[in-house]
Amino acid sequence: MAKSAKQGIIIDAALEVFRERGYADARMADIAERAGVSYGLVYHYFGSKEVLFEIIVESWWNELYAMMEREVASSAPTRDKLVGIIEFFLETYGQKPNLMSIFVSEVCRSSVYHTEEGLAQFMKFFGLCEKIMIQGQESGFLSRDVPPHHLTYIFYGAIETFISVMVLGKVPLTRRRQERAMNAILQVFTDGARAR
Amino acid sequence: MAKSAKQGIIIDAALEVFRERGYADARMADIAERAGVSYGLVYHYFGSKEVLFEIIVESWWNELYAMMEREVASSAPTRDKLVGIIEFFLETYGQKPNLMSIFVSEVCRSSVYHTEEGLAQFMKFFGLCEKIMIQGQESGFLSRDVPPHHLTYIFYGAIETFISVMVLGKVPLTRRRQERAMNAILQVFTDGARAR
């Protein structure tokens, strides 16, 4: 239907504008213009700037949760699950750099997202990640010396910083870069940075 | 550089307001009111909202660089340097939670800071961190398998996520929490999360 087409175009335009200017500086007029539609149509479909932003963020969280839940439920070894998570972030950056950039710049910590609900989303994600760490500890892969939520923070922090640096530097993701990032995170997280 | 007392009061008020509402939503009138001065005075001293924000951010970067440069120059073993860096972040969170919160929410990735200059600040910090990693590799403490800038991302990402979680959850920093965070980051970064 034509309806979804225009909606999709507006969402894409919003992704671009939110990435370029940030939520606060993004103007609805920019988004409309970028989408090639009138002012009012954005409101016709999305009601407000806030709703438009939330729809975008929601879609991100949903993808993220879906992936995490798949990994939690999977019977693969923990190491593969960690690989899956890193891969998800890197591939999303490759395929939807705008979405990833908005996540990193406007959601992760931004005060824009400092609401009860924003916190809850994060906690849900961390909870799922923690489950995987617990699975890893129970399977004997991960050490029990470090609490699983701390493992989560370190693991996730590593990924996020890699992504952030790419976002900030507007670095394109090559196959080679992806592999090196994956190896670095995985190796340090599992075996440490210490020379042997 | 003898700031008048009023200047300090305004800076403190700005720290609070920027933390509570974020840069975009913070109003100069709020800051003036919080400081108990007229808002003409804020302009008298700081010229603009942007300048006021930058002065705050600048002070953060300067403290951070000073610490990093001390560590780089120090002849202590790499492990102690890493401890020093983690300690700096945790202690700053404990003593200046507003500043730390602004750094995490408004500077780290926020589009507010997506300028050439913002990127440069980060790169300078990463550069200093990388030096320490190189020192570690050269001293034989850190493995050469992982490039030093990747080590930087992983190490810093871990710290930042610990801080972020505390900021988001408005968690007070107890001695015990500080120690456990320190141990977790250090242990995983150096020896990995894998069970032995």
Next chain:
Amino acid sequence: MAKSAKQGIIIDAALEVFRERGYADARMADIAERAGVSYGLVYHYFGSKEVLFEIIVESWWNELYAMMEREVASSAPTRDKLVGIIEFFLETYGQKPNLMSIFVSEVCRSSVYHTEEGLAQFMKFFGLCEKIMIQGQESGFLSRDVPPHHLTYIFYGAIETFISVMVLGKVPLTRRRQERAMNAILQVFTDGARAR
């Protein structure tokens, strides 16, 4: 003039919405939704919000004039004519409370209706009322001490206030209330409020 059923439904919806929200705050979308039709259809039939409102108001004036002209032409005693007029307002309130409410709230004095034409409508009504007052003076029923247009204002003002109070208080019209209102207006208007 064979209105389609849809037209009637739209008019009824408009009556409700105009009463509930007033002309200025009534949205065409509300009216369409209330009527259960698309808002294109409202335009198809009525062209604009203003026209839709005017059709409603017009219908009121036409009913009012028709009644007034009957009374003017009638050979009944003046007292009966006054009774007829009061009855008309009270019965219309009972049967078409929305219409009456709109008249009282949006037409009587509202700036919405402060046009040359709005004034003319009122003047026409007052003119007809004045004729009856003159008939009353000529028949010897009403005193010649008060000019007929002043009699008109006092008589109509009494009715309008009774109606307004019911509209404002959303008071349902019982038989008993109707009688008491009728008696009060009639008695005071003809014989005065003074004790005898």
Next chain:
Amino acid sequence: MAKSAKQGIIIDAALEVFRERGYADARMADIAERAGVSYGLVYHYFGSKEVLFEIIVESWWNELYAMMEREVASSAPTRDKLVGIIEFFLETYGQKPNLMSIFVSEVCRSSVYHTEEGLAQFMKFFGLCEKIMIQGQESGFLSRDVPPHHLTYIFYGAIETFISVMVLGKVPLTRRRQERAMNAILQVFTDGARAR
């Protein structure tokens, strides 16, 4: 102080614009322009269009209540009290035609004022008026045949219609007109319109 001066100028401008265009069609830009001040200053002082309007309406109600309470408390004969009330409305029309016009067009019945609070204001006024009617009945001046609230409606309705006609017709109030209106209302209300 200069402060109050500007505030007064803005209020006066608002009175004019609200009268000319009605609340809904009045634009804040018009009011600012009329007052010869900037856009923002109106907001600086009054916060919103609604507040500005309410301040105006409030001032009217306060004057009205003050007068009514004086009359209720007075030991003058009821007839003089009625004269006082009529005089108040007529004189206010003469001296503050804009205020009176707004009251008649935007407050009396307008849906603008169809709120719980609007109703309450009216009821308070009617209550005070009723007290005077009761005093009149107790002193033997007014008949007990008609309930005092009905007397109120008839008396007030007469005044309001006189005022409304002048407002609608933009009729200036001459001494002579004032006297004739006073006499007409008083005579009909007390002694009736019937010939003797």
Next chain:
DNA sequence: GATGAATGAGAGTTCATTCAT
């Protein structure tokens, strides 16, 4: 130094209306 009245560009949002289907 200190105040806060005054400014006005600019943003989000509303909603009557049009028109292709």
Next chain:
DNA sequence: TATGAATGAACTCTCATTCAT
């Protein structure tokens, strides 16, 4: 006849900033 996607002018309100005192 009927729909509702699409338009855009118009409006309220915000808030960084200026400046006379």
